[in-house]
Amino acid sequence: xxxxxxxxxxxxxxxxxxxxxxxxxxxxxxxxxxxxxxxxxxxxxxxxxxxxxxxxxxxxxxxxxxxxxxxxxxxxxxxxxxxxxxxxxxxxxxxxxxxxxxxxxxxxxxxxxxxxxxxxxxxxxxxxxxxxxxxxxxx
Numbered sequence: 001x002x003x004x005x006x007x008x009x010x011x012x013x014x015x016x017x018x019x020x021x022x023x024x025x026x027x028x029x030x031x032x033x034x035x036x037x038x039x040x041x042x043x044x045x046x047x048x049x050x051x052x053x054x055x056x057x058x059x060x061x062x063x064x065x066x067x068x069x070x071x072x073x074x075x076x077x078x079x080x081x082x083x084x085x086x087x088x089x090x091x092x093x094x095x096x097x098x099x100x101x102x103x104x105x106x107x108x109x110x111x112x113x114x115x116x117x118x119x120x121x122x123x124x125x126x127x128x129x130x131x132x133x134x135x136x137x138x139x
Contacts, residue, residue, distance in 0.1 A: 001040070001041070001044040001045070002040050002077060003046050003047075003077045004034070004045070004075070004077075005048050005050075005075050006030065006047065006048065006049040006073070006074050007050055007073040008026065008049065009051070009053070009064055010022065010070045011054045011064050011065055011067075011068060011069060011070045013051075013053060014051065022051075026098070026102050027049050029098040030047055031047060033094040034091065037087055037090040037091040038076075038078065038082075038083050038088070038091050039083075054070070057071055059109045060109075069105045070104075071106065074112045075112075075114075076114055078115070078116060078117070079117060079119050079122070080116040080118050080119065083116075092112050092114070096112060118130075119133060
């Protein structure tokens with residue numbers, strides 16, 4: 001039941017249908033990578049994609065339009081100990097390649113993050129992952 005937060009800052013900026021297509025395409029690819037590499041259920045995966053104006057995104061104190069390159073940041077929250085280091089590395093590589101496809105010239109300073117959260121510290125539908133795990137084990 002991962003949650004992905006995605007920030008994209010294309011250069012030049014996109015609006016309207018082009019912006020919506022970018023967000024939809026990135027979300028679709030991230031869902032596929034999350035299912036394929038982290039073995040998460042698609043029906044329990046939530047993805048929030050936000051476009052950040054390039055003039056509000058800074059690398060080394062310089063706004064992206066001055067650098068002439070887009071950037072991105074993606075964080076995914078998963079339950080601790082549900083994925084191996086190799087699975088996370090494969091996900092990171094696939095997501096980086098996908099972002100580079102969607103944002104040609106992607107700045108190297110684009111960050112991806114896998115957050116492993118303790119099962120008692122998060123959940124959905126008002127129940128923690130620890131409670132779900134215990135119930136599944138008949139405890």
